[in-house]
Amino acid sequence: MNTDDTQRITVGGSAGTEPYDVLIGRQLLGELPKLIGEKAKRVAVIHPEALAETGEVLRQDLADQGYEAVAVQVPNAEEAKTAEVAAYCWKALGQTGFTRTDVIVGVGGGATTDLAGFVAASWLRGVRWIAVPTTVLGMVDAAVGGKTGINTAEGKNLVGAFHPPAGVLCDLAALESLPVHDYVSGLAEIIKAGFIADPVILDLIEKDPEAARTPAGPHTTELLRRSIQVKADVVSGDLKESGRREILNYGHTLAHAIEKNERYEWRHGAAVAVGMVFAAELGRIAGRLDDATADRHRAVLTSVGLPVTYRGDQWPRLLETMRVDKKSRGDLLRFIVLEGLARPAVLEGPDPAMLLAAHAEIAA
Numbered sequence: 001m002n003t004d005d006t007q008r009i010t011v012g013g014s015a016g017t018e019p020y021d022v023l024i025g026r027q028l029l030g031e032l033p034k035l036i037g038e039k040a041k042r043v044a045v046i047h048p049e050a051l052a053e054t055g056e057v058l059r060q061d062l063a064d065q066g067y068e069a070v071a072v073q074v075p076n077a078e079e080a081k082t083a084e085v086a087a088y089c090w091k092a093l094g095q096t097g098f099t100r101t102d103v104i105v106g107v108g109g110g111a112t113t114d115l116a117g118f119v120a121a122s123w124l125r126g127v128r129w130i131a132v133p134t135t136v137l138g139m140v141d142a143a144v145g146g147k148t149g150i151n152t153a154e155g156k157n158l159v160g161a162f163h164p165p166a167g168v169l170c171d172l173a174a175l176e177s178l179p180v181h182d183y184v185s186g187l188a189e190i191i192k193a194g195f196i197a198d199p200v201i202l203d204l205i206e207k208d209p210e211a212a213r214t215p216a217g218p219h220t221t222e223l224l225r226r227s228i229q230v231k232a233d234v235v236s237g238d239l240k241e242s243g244r245r246e247i248l249n250y251g252h253t254l255a256h257a258i259e260k261n262e263r264y265e266w267r268h269g270a271a272v273a274v275g276m277v278f279a280a281e282l283g284r285i286a287g288r289l290d291d292a293t294a295d296r297h298r299a300v301l302t303s304v305g306l307p308v309t310y311r312g313d314q315w316p317r318l319l320e321t322m323r324v325d326k327k328s329r330g331d332l333l334r335f336i337v338l339e340g341l342a343r344p345a346v347l348e349g350p351d352p353a354m355l356l357a358a359h360a361e362i363a364a
């Protein structure tokens with residue numbers, strides 16, 4: 001049974017998809033059978049090595065309820081987002097006799113839920129899946145919205161599908177075992193939601209940045225709820241990123257290039273932090289963003305311990321990788337910038353000198 005103070009945010013179906021709920025609370029796993037539904041006989045629990053125990057507890061629990069439940073352990077973090085690991089999961093589903101009425105449960109951080117969702121999208125051309133995010137970043141961003149995918153040698157998330165989950169269970173207890181480094185990485189996406197849509201988020205973090213770094217902070221649930229609401233509002237109207245959804249990519253054009261350049265040893269949130277400072281500088285240099293809002297990026301990100309600079313000698317490589325960003329159109333690079341707080345816009349084909357000048361502001 002979940003506790004009474006569970007919060008529920010509905011993500012509206014668009015593009016012909018079913019709406020689903022994101023639950024935020026404690027002891028939410030009792031919700032799983034309802035989400036799995038009555039038609040399923042088999043459930044595959046995809047989890048990372050770090051959550052081997054959680055994965056097994058969940059598998060056993062589902063087996064006790066009569067499902068043929070298998071646990072599929074995958075590597076931690078970005079090492080799971082590969083074609084080889086996806087193929088390993090497909091093999092496990094094939095060997096279990098997984099049919100179209102069976103269900104995948106992805107338990108873990110954003111890397112695991114991106115993979116699990118992609119496996120669900122591709123197996124038999126699409127089976128039901130449920131996300132159980134266990135990181136801040138997974139709860140506020142990755143598990144919500146149906147973007148699923150894996151990386152290729154050429155870049156981040158280059159293969160994937162839009163395949164929304166049937167439900168998202170954000171159990172706050174999971175955050176207690178999260179290393180502080182990973183907790184803080186998730187704050188980058190929360191801060192992103194603050195800049196693009198809900199500045200109250202920034203006020204809450206600025207009031208007590210140290211408290212924002214732990215799950216015991218006074219505003220933890222509110223920060224999660226507000227960020228999930230931003231994501232839910234955006235994806236509800238534009239699942240397939242044909243317009244407004246691009247604002248969720250704020251800071252990501254450079255971030256994904258940094259992640260690839262660092263062979264995915266940087267956490268996504270850390271790269272997004274640097275990417276947002278770059279985007280803010282680009283906005284300022286393009287004459288679209290005021291100085292105070294641009295400077296606020298560095299201040300709030302630094303206050304929680306996120307990086308705001310990156311080594312300065314890598315620009316040509318970063319630029320080359322940014323060209324395959326999903327927002328690019330032909331040879332045209334496109335960036336999300338701000339024209340003020342909560343006023344995101346697209347900057348198309350910026351002058352190379354402008355990009356270089358913005359890069360100089362983040363170069364270590």
Ligand SMILES: NC(=O)c1ccc[n+]([C@@H]2O[C@H](COP(=O)([O-])OP(=O)(O)OC[C@H]3O[C@@H](n4cnc5c(N)ncnc54)[C@H](O)[C@@H]3O)[C@@H](O)[C@H]2O)c1
Pocket residue numbers: 048049050051075076077078081108109110111112114134135136137138141142143144145146147148157174175176177178179182185186189267268269
């Ligand atoms: N699909 C989307 O819309 C979307 C949105 C944002 C980010 N993402 C993706 O999410 C990924 C980043 O996700 P992340 O920051 O959650 O990192 P992650 O999934 O790499 O997890 C970080 C580490 O923490 C471990 N871990 C997870 N939960 C834990 C827990 N409760 N206790 C202890 N350890 C735990 C993981 O095994 C991993 O080693 C990136 O691949 C990014 O591209 C996707």
Ligand SMILES: O=C(O)C(=O)C[C@@H](O)[C@H](O)[C@H](O)COP(=O)(O)O
Pocket residue numbers: 141145147156157189241245246248249252326
């Ligand atoms: O949901 C979205 O849309 C986002 O852009 C959210 C991002 O935080 C996330 O990192 C996403 O995976 C990036 O997607 P991509 O399309 O740039 O690969």
Ligand SMILES: [Zn+2]
Pocket residue numbers: 141189252268272
């Ligand atoms: Zn992101």
